[in-house]
Amino acid sequence: MRILITGGAGYIGSHVLKALGKQGHDITIVDNLSTGFAKAITYGNLIVADLADRVKIESIFEAGKFDAVVHFAGSIVVPDSVTQPLFYYQNNTINSHFVLSMCDKFKIKYFIFSSTAAVYGMPESGVCHEDSELLPINPYGQSKLMTEHMLRDLAFANKGFKYIALRYFNVSGADPEGQIGQSFPKATHLIKAACEAATSKRTHMDLFGTDYPTKDGTCVRDYIHVSDLADAHVKALQFLEKGGESQPLNCGYGHGFSVKEVISRVKEITGVNFKVNELGRRAGDSASLTAESSRLSKLTGWKPKNDDLNIIIQSAYEWEKNRPY
Ligand SMILES: NC(=O)c1ccc[n+]([C@@H]2O[C@H](COP(=O)([O-])OP(=O)(O)OC[C@H]3O[C@@H](n4cnc5c(N)ncnc54)[C@H](O)[C@@H]3O)[C@@H](O)[C@H]2O)c1
Missing domain, CATH: 3.90.25.10 (UDP-galactose 4-epimerase, domain 1)
Structure with missing residues (x-):
């Protein structure tokens, strides 16, 4: 597959890049290196760009002819999201909206999204099922949940687009x-x-x-090893390729x-x-x-x-x- 990975120079993205690279996929990475590192790129072609650079990102989609997008790029510090909510909505929700509009325009078939346990908020029992109530208690979780909603609605409107939103627990x-x-x-x-x-x-x-x-x-x-999480992305992509249904899936132990x-x-x-x-x-x-x-x-x-x-x-x-x- 031809795969675009956003945020592939970051912690989780670089592990998923390595797992997908080992499988022989043709991979392009887009990262602004704000919290990522060029040295973390073990496969593929890194393009240093910000998702907010609409012209550049559109040209990458146009040239790439991607089958799949794996979307990690975002901001992840919960306390910062409380003090700088608009920045989090910009980087996590508005930029995701743009990435999704590119997926729609360039007929991307498969999309894997880095979602989070933070979409659940404070479940009474402490145990989160995919069908549990979604009541985020901070702008970070809210910014991710809004992207999940866009994914659900896009997949409903565009039958050629399928997604998995992986809700990560504590990656380490x-x-x-x-x-x-x-x-x-x-x-x-x-x-x-x-x-x-x-x-x-x-x-x-x-x-x-x-x-x-x-x-x-x-x-x-719930602490999950990053290599197991990387494998979950590989499996989620294979699941979609085999005709699996779009949905959110929890990733924890x-x-x-x-x-x-x-x-x-x-x-x-x-x-x-x-x-x-x-x-x-x-x-x-x-x-x-x-x-x-x-x-x-x-x-x-x-x-x-x-x-x-x-x-x-x-x-x-x-x-x-x-x-x-
Ligand atoms: N680490 C966790 O425990 C955890 C838990 C749940 C969800 N997540 C999600 O997983 C994803 C990756 O997290 P991580 O821990 O690897 O964080 P990270 O900060 O290491 O990775 C994020 C990457 O995205 C890049 N980036 C950020 N904004 C960008 C932009 N506007 N344009 C281009 N590149 C941009 C950064 O440079 C970095 O390489 C995030 O979306 C995060 O919300 C992480």
């Missing part, structure tokens, strides 16, 4: 071959921050909120760990007792979010290989120690 870990990983310096992701503290890249780490209604008062999340559990596991694995500052709650955080993702496995044959917190932390730590970019 790094490429087992050590070639790529998460490098954005001010990442807010828990395992990344803890590994930075363990390798003295930060003096300490902050823990936000110890009074949530969870087992130890800290937030519970179905069980969670609390922030305190993760921090103590990172300390155990790395042998470093880094400093942790316990602070108040952070705006936009839900107490608990875990996935019910049997639908993804059932429909696409996805089978996670790294459902083990130790493997996730070890790979993130190896990356952090040797980080080449």
Whole structure:
């Protein structure tokens, strides 16, 4: 297939690029390198461009004759979305609208979208099913949900366009071959921050909120290894190629760990007792979010290989120690 990957120089995009590249697809990557790295490009042809550059993006679509688009480009820091909502709606929703208008115009057949568990908001049980109520509690989740709505409506109107919106839970870990990983310096992701503290890249780490209604008062999340997530994209694309129906699908392991559990596991694995500052709650955080993702496995044959917190932390730590970019 001829595939366009937006945001392919970023953390998740670069792992999916590698997985799709290994399969021999002809890949073009568009990325403005705002949080991505040219060194993370292991396959295909990188075009440095911003999705807001309508003229350039249209010419890339025109020349590319793509069969599929995998859309990662966006902004992802939940607290920033609370303080800069319009920027998030611009980069995540308005730019996605433009990408979709290009897909419609240039008759793209398959579309995979990076959605998020944040579309669920605060489910009472903490467990999210694809059919659970969608009530995002921050502009980030809202910006992604609006894109899901556009996808649903476009697929209804244009029968030649099919999509999967993968709702990622907490993506973590790094490429087992050590070639790529998460490098954005001010990442807010828990395992990344803890590994930075363990390798003295930060003096300490902050823990936000110890009074949530969870087992130890800290937030519970479903951590999924980035390689398993990359494989979910490969499987989702194959599913659409075989005639599968457009829909959102959860990507998680179905069980969670609390922030305190993760921090103590990172300390155990790395042998470093880094400093942790316990602070108040952070705006936009839900107490608990875990996935019910049997639908993804059932429909696409996805089978996670790294459902083990130790493997996730070890790979993130190896990356952090040797980080080449
Ligand atoms: N990391 C997670 O845990 C997580 C969870 C749920 C959903 N997601 C979604 O997955 C996607 C990728 O996330 P990530 O963690 O790899 O983040 P990332 O910041 O590493 O990757 C985003 C990439 O998009 C590029 N980009 C951003 N805006 C752009 C624009 N206007 N034009 C061109 N390129 C642009 C950046 O340079 C970067 O390479 C995002 O859409 C995010 O919302 C991530």
